[in-house]
Amino acid sequence: MSAASDIALEGVLTLEKRLRGVGLDWGTGIGHLALACAQSDKVDKVYGFDINQENIECAKVNAVCNGLSHKTQFIAADSYSPLDPKYNNLFSTLKLDFIVSNPPASDLETSDGFDFRRRVLQGARGLVRKNG
Template identity: 40%
Template sequence: MKVYEAVNLGAAELKGICANPKFESELLLAYCLGIDRTKLILKKEEKLEGKQLKKFLELLNMRKSRIPYQYIVKKQHFMGLEFFVDENVLIPRPDTETLVEEVLKRLRKGDVIIDIGTGSGAIAISIAKYFKNCTVYAVDISKKALEVAKYNAKMHGVLDKIVFIESDVFSNVSKDLKFDFIVSNPPYIKRSEIETLQKEVKKEPIIALDGGPDGLLFYKKIIKEGPFYINIEGNIVFEIGYGQKEAVTDLLKKNGFEDIEVIKDLSGIDRVIIAKYKL
């Protein structure tokens, strides 16, 4: 079977499974061949070896079982960077780039940032990569997630700029530390809605999805404890879920945060909340 025939076969197999079956077929086949998807076009007339075709069919079956393709090929692009991902971390979403972009606009030389619930490290690493004169702390309750984040930090040459801490929010963070930015894309899905999610999403770590009964559990924790760790005039920056703007805004106002801004993502949905700590 030739490369282009395998791509077409894969696209047919994935029809109804994903929104762009040809794209995902190409990604999976490129992974099997050890090349970038863009190079497949140059090899479209080449014949696949038996073991390559067998591996490709195995990956198609994995994808048909609704394992996200990012977990299969072990990578996801975010902020123009490639990140290793596996089942221990949430897959970085393009919407979260809005958060990183807003932080980068506001950073000043010497600022200290903490990323709570770092997962793959996408937020922390992107900040450290694109703003040289800052220090970043990356916190996660999952030891396995931190291993993934450290791997990604090393891959992007910023391991020495990031301090990794295994911690449930601030529980293991020294109160001697003060931050100019507290940043987080916390779990924000209501517990009762977990079962209604796409099958692919339910393959991701439940700990990275479950925001408690009202979806606000981690916003409450971070906002309540944040004043002990943030500098005056420091910023707190959250990604929020659909319909959470008012609830998170109220929590911020009640805990000494002012100058609240809400930023929409590229789809026009309220995605990021930024506030300053005023006492």
């Protein structure tokens, strides 16, 4: 894991007592933030979205290895848009209590470096429940 991933994981673990209900790990990678959240007794389900299908498969294996496959679902998606149409209904009805993310840095040559973070926040508006 990268130093940024370690910091994100520390942040999730620090806030673990506040996590509850249904969550999302945007840009889940191999699922370490989603799995950390899913370990909480107050968390019912955590979805992990990532554009890379290999990451999704690895996250699924990690969930099984950690005994958390019943509380997690990993889906290939481009931001908040599923790559597989069978998930269109889920994405249109999903309501979340929390979102965690450690998005990649954007290209500093073409932007201010916060493009992915803006995508996380903009998409969250329609998905997070009131008081989530």
